[in-house]
Amino acid sequence: MHEYSIACEIFEQVIATAKAHRASEVKSLTLVMGRLTHTNPEQLKFCFEVLAEGSIAEGAEFIVEMLSPSVECECGYQGRAEPPGHPTDQSGEDIGEDRSENGNESGARNRNESGAEAELHQSELLEYVAALNCPTCGKAARITGGQELIIKTIDIETEDES
Numbered sequence: 085m086h087e088y089s090i091a092c093e094i095f096e097q098v099i100a101t102a103k104a105h106r107a108s109e110v111k112s113l114t115l116v117m118g119r120l121t122h123t124n125p126e127q128l129k130f131c132f133e134v135l136a137e138g139s140i141a142e143g144a145e146f147i148v149e150m151l152s153p154s155v156e157c158e159c160g161y162q163g164r165a166e167p168p169g170h171p172t173d174q175s176g177e178d179i180g181e182d183r184s185e186n187g188n189e190s191g192a193r194n195r196n197e198s199g200a201e202a203e204l205h206q207s208e209l210l211e212y213v214a215a216l217n218c219p220t221c222g223k224a225a226r227i228t229g230g231q232e233l234i235i236k237t238i239d240i241e242t243e244d245e246s
């Protein structure tokens with residue numbers, strides 16, 4: 085599950101940063117996640133919480149801000165580009181997929197944890213990227229952002245008592 089390895093990296097960075105600031109507790113962290121990372125924020129949160137158990141980041145609030153992809157076009161347009169349809173949670177391939185297999189709910193859940201699911205997401209990602217057209221002229225535009233995953237802020241408690 086690729087969310088798990090991402091969560092590991094985030095966790096290590098958070099702990100390293102917190103220790104560098106002599107934190108006694110990590111209260112919250114905010115991530116900025118490009119929509120094109122196609123990472124599941126809920127799974128990421130879950131993995132992080134598991135990793136954080138017993139550490140100073142245990143129970144930290146895990147906030148994810150989704151970032152729309154940005155594009156650059158030969159017509160001169162530079163900026164955000166939303167994929168066709170609704171850019172928000174309703175665009176979810178996941179949602180549609182689960183509904184179409186309604187009679188087989190447990191099967192769908194199992195597949196969520198298998199490698200096959202990750203491959204499926206990979207191909208969906210490519211389709212998604214190919215569908216990004218310039219909002220001004222409609223031509224295919226070069227993607228310049230939306231694949232980033234950044235730790236934006238870490239809110240810590242320090243035990244500095246002088």
Ligand SMILES: [Zn+2]
Pocket residue numbers: 157158159160161218219220221222223225
């Ligand atoms: Zn254009």
